[in-house]
Amino acid sequence: MHIMVIGAAGMIGRKLVAALVANGELGGRPIETLTLADIVAPPAPEFGGTVETVAADLSGENVAAGLVARRPDLIFHLAAVVSGEAEAEFEKGYRVNLDGTRALFDAIRLEGVREPYCPKVVFTSSIVVYGEPLPETIEDTYFLTPLTSYGxxxxxxxxxxADYSRRGFFDGIGIRLPTISIRPGKPNQAASGFFSSILREPLIGQEAVLPVEESVRHWFASPRAATGFLLHAAEIDTAPxxxxxxxxxxxLAATVGEEIEALRRVVGEKAVKLIRREPNPAVAKIIAGWPQTFNARRASALGFRAETSFDEIIRVHIEDELQNTLPV
Amino acid sequence: MHIMVIGAAGMIGRKLVAALVANGELGGRPIETLTLADIVAPPAPEFGGTVETVAADLSGENVAAGLVARRPDLIFHLAAVVSGEAEAEFEKGYRVNLDGTRALFDAIRLEGVREPYCPKVVFTSSIVVYGEPLPETIEDTYFLTPLTSYGxxxxxxxxxxADYSRRGFFDGIGIRLPTISIRPGKPNQAASGFFSSILREPLIGQEAVLPVEESVRHWFASPRAATGFLLHAAEIDTAPxxxxxxxxxxxLAATVGEEIEALRRVVGEKAVKLIRREPNPAVAKIIAGWPQTFNARRASALGFRAETSFDEIIRVHIEDELQNTLPV
Structure with missing residues (x-):
């Protein structure tokens, strides 16, 4: 089969491509061709089949049509301007995240007009489609009230x-990702950054700042679980x-305090001591508007699985990012 | 004040303009200028102030910018390709209903970049943003799952x-209209047509066809109530x-049987006898997926009011459409 990953150079995109290459198949079908696209050409993995890497901005004229003309059987659409950037740059966010996505969907529709075509499309969404007012636990039938342009x-x-799928233009599935933790890489300025950094930095002997109370609760999955969601979405029958x-x-619904307890259990007190409390009311205020717990009943029934403890999330990080060794 | 009505030639648009002209003021401010736009130039009402009528397709290049350059204080955006047409003509529906709306919103944003500007915008939505699965009563926090391209x-x-209002580009309020009954005019092919025609036709001594069971329940307001919603939306403070x-x-949540009983009470058995039962499984199936009852708690708390009985809805129709006389 031919799989296209749009947004293949991003954190989740790279992990997804690595998993596709390692598996060599998806849902029992061998992967013959990979087309990897991003705003800059993604690195080409070592792969027995055909790999093509493309630098492409979906919102550019005819760019989506050019990609879709390759007629992949499956398209992962992960490309997006992130939350902070979409908030700071209004026009860019709408151009990339809305116009780019619509250009892709329309290119698929028009390719099907030319010659019958109905690929599977896995679209990454996010729990930031939810905003206030939020109950303590959010059910699958709760309304979406995004509080950012990205959401x-x-x-x-x-x-x-949903509408393009209902019309039969493609077979779509949207995956609302939890906050990814532990996010690999350097600390960044995202308001959510501390959820990862209070574990990631201490694991390599560095100090991290905690700007909120330990009682703050949020909704997490590891990068490995996120990759697993996308692969599972690509494999399942969408009829249900x-x-x-x-x-x-x-x-995993967990408090900051539970994150810290897990760190203590997995690597000990020395790591925990590297967390420096530095309350930041601005960050605390942003986080207060975020969802805490979901009842992800539908996805669970369809076989999607995440971690069930922060101990597990920390071990996944040690295995996948630290070559299974702790430098501290 | 300067009020612009986009979609002024439609059924609700005409009634809204008539009410604005009759009132001469809105929220205590005299209306000096009316700009009335639609895909064909709307009729100009007799009005003491300035009236301009414009034929305009919002999705055309620079059309929205041209309208917004007049800097109205208040914009009613009612223009849309209707449900059946948006379903039959995919590209036209998205062009008019999505691109046209976005063009208007962006034109307002860009006018504000040129020189500070933050008009009030009243946008008409519809209860067809709701689809399956539907509980018997739909709360304000229930999720939106439209089953049509229009929805x-x-x-x-x-x-x-919501996002453009959050950003401060304008002061927006969206009004989800119930199914309008009794819709004036001729019978049409809409699946919902019978809800109006089983009253409208018998009231003028003509036969009407009822394609569903009397137990079918749905959510109604009169054209007069719909006009009232839009005026109230324009007047209220949006801070809450x-x-x-x-x-x-x-x-009004009412069954077809309750409609018929109201007809019997208001005009008698002779009218009821003009309703011919002709079960249509295709229509029944479409209607089965429609919402039945809402708990419109937020709107009620903000002072929006609809009819509370079909007797009242029938009397409104007799007053507003039949010059308060019954030909039968």
Whole structure:
């Protein structure tokens, strides 16, 4: 089969490509061709089949049509301007996250007009489609009230995905990712950054700053679980979804205090001592508007699985990012 | 004040313009200028102030910018390709209902970049943003799962309205209209047509066809109530809405049987005898997926009011459409 990954150079994109290459097949079908696209050409993995890497901005004229003309059987659409950037640069966020997504969906529709075509499309959404007012536990039938332009663009993408799928233009499935933790890489300025950094930095003997109370609760999955969601989404039969094409993924509801206790259990007190408390009311205020716990009933029933403890999330990070060794 | 009505030639648009002209003021401010736009130039009402009528397709290049350059204080955006047409003509529906709406919103944003500007925008949505699965009563926090392209386009319009309002580009409010009954005019092919025609035709001594069981329940408001919703939306302070800019309007939950009983009470058995039962399984199937009852708590708390009986809805029709006389 021919698989296209749009957004293949991003953190999840690279892990997804690595998993596809390592597996060599998807749902029992051998992978013959990989087309990897991103705003900059992604690195080409070592792979027995055909790999093509493409630098492509979906919102550019005819770019989506050019990609879709290759007629992949399966398209992962992960490309997006991230939350902070979409908030800071209004026009860029709408151009990339809304126009780019719509250009892709329309290119698939028009390719099908030319010659019958109905690929599977896996679209990444996010739990930031939810905003206030939020109950303590969010059910699958709770309404979407995004509080950022990024969340708005993802919610619109979900609506388009559902309508284009209902029309039979493609077979879409939307995956609302939990907050990814432990996110590999350097600390960044995202308001959510500390959820990862209070574990990631101490694991390599470095100090990290905790800007909120330990009672703050949020919804997490590891990068490995996120990759697993996307692969599972690509494999399952979408018939049980009906017209409801987007799913909140299962995750781990945990407090910052529970994160820290897990760190203590897995690597000990020395690591925990590297967490420096530095309350930041601005960050605390942003986080207060975020969802805490979901009842991801539909996705769980369809076989999606996440970690069930932060101990597990920390071990996944040690295995996947630290070559299974702790430098401290 | 300067009020612009986009979609002024439609059924609700004409009634809204008539009410604005009759009132001469809105929220205590005299109306000096009316700009009335539609795909064909709407009729100009007799009005003491300035009236301009414009033929305009919002999705055309620079059309929205041209309208917004007049800097109205208040914009009613009612223009849309209707449900059946948006379903039959995919590209036209997205062009008018999504691109047209976005073009208007962006034109307002860009006018504000040129020189500070933040008009009030009243956007008409519809209860067809709701689809399956539906509980018997739909709460304000229930999720939107449109089952038509029209419903999808309205749901996207709501999301854009909320984000553009959150950003401060305009002061938006979205009004989810119930099914309008009794819709004036000729019978049409809409699946919902019978809800109106089983009253409208017998009231003028003509036969009407009832394609479903009398137990079918749905959510109604009169054209007069719909006009009232839009005027009230234009007048109220939107601060209590927070970031939740769209509201399900109050309505009357009634069965077809209750409609018929009201007809019997208001005009008698002779009219009821003009309803011919002709079961149509295709229509029944479409209607089965429609919402039945809402708990429009937020809108009611904000002072929006609809009829509370079909007797009242029938009397409104007799007063407003039949010059308060019954030909039968």
């Amino acid at each position: 708005t663009q993802k919610a619109i993408g979900e609506l388009l995905l 979804l009906g017209f409801r094409r987007s799913l909140t993924m299962p995750g | 999808t386009q309205k749901a996207i319009g709501e999301l854009l309205l 809405l927070g970031f939740r800019r769209s509201l399900t309007m109050p309505g």
